[in-house]
Amino acid sequence: SNELTQTPSVSVSPGQTATITCSGDGLPKQYVYWYQQKPGQAPVLVMYKDTERPSGIPERFSGSSSGPIVTLTISGVQAEDEADYYCQSADSSGKQYVFGAGTKVTVL
Amino acid sequence: QVQLVESGGGVVQPGRSLRLSCVGSGFNFNNHPMHWVRQAPGKGLEWVALISYDGTIKYYADSVKGRFTISRDNSKNTVDLLMNSLRGDDTAVYYCARREAYMFYFDYWGQGTLVTVSS
Numbered sequence: 001s002n003e004l005t006q007t008p009s010v011s012v013s014p015g016q017t018a019t020i021t022c023s024g025d026g027l028p029k030q031y032v033y034w035y036q037q038k039p040g041q042a043p044v045l046v047m048y049k050d051t052e053r054p055s056g057i058p059e060r061f062s063g064s065s066s067g068p069i070v071t072l073t074i075s076g077v078q079a080e081d082e083a084d085y086y087c088q089s090a091d092s093s094g095k096q097y098v099f100g101a102g103t104k105v106t107v108l
Numbered sequence: 109q110v111q112l113v114e115s116g117g118g119v120v121q122p123g124r125s126l127r128l129s130c131v132g133s134g135f136n137f138n139n140h141p142m143h144w145v146r147q148a149p150g151k152g153l154e155w156v157a158l159i160s161y162d163g164t165i166k167y168y169a170d171s172v173k174g175r176f177t178i179s180r181d182n183s184k185n186t187v188d189l190l191m192n193s194l195r196g197d198d199t200a201v202y203y204c205a206r207r208e209a210y211m212f213y214f215d216y217w218g219q220g221t222l223v224t225v226s227s
Binding site for chain 1: 141143145152153154155158167169203208211212213214215217218219220
């Protein structure tokens with residue numbers, strides 16, 4: 001199966017740490033990528049190859065991987081980080097792609 | 109800068125067809141595989157289809173296989189999605205997305221176009 005499982009929601013106070021996990025049968029063989037989506041906007045890539053941060057993404061965003069679980073961590077959460085976060089992977093040949101169901105991050 | 113602009117969305121009756129188009133600019137269009145990803149109202153992202161950089165390889169999600177056709181015209185920097193036999197569960201915002209040249213992720217997205225299938 002190529003399904004990815006995410007925690008549906010995470011609530012965190014400003015300045016605290018938000019941890020979002022993504023697990024799947026195909027991991028860790030395949031990389032995971034993370035997208036942030038705010039209401040009414042297109043997704044934005046915030047992490048690639050499990051742990052790599054694209055240019056322009058704040059350093060408070062970090063990624064880690066342990067076995068079949070990949071984690072996106074937001075340290076020192078800010079109000080602007082409130083959004084839906086999706087993990088994404090693909091099969092080994094890049095023929096089929098899958099997204100997790102998304103994690104809603106609420107900043108209290 | 110990289111831009112992807114979708115068009116063609118609208119309201120369509122069940123069973124009818126609709127063609128979406130996406131035009132890219134600010135990058136070498138023919139160096140990148142292109143994808144369509146959709147998002148039903150209030151739901152998550154769903155990958156729909158991909159086309160290789162030269163248009164020779166195409167793959168589809170099971171939910172649209174046999175009904176949707178992806179194509180591209182590198183001379184015009186466009187990628188299209190022809191959607192036939194539309195159903196209510198095809199109602200979604202459809203995003204055009206550029207795949208990174210060598211890795212399996214989407215580095216740029218359009219703003220999306222809304223398709224509503226309703227009688």
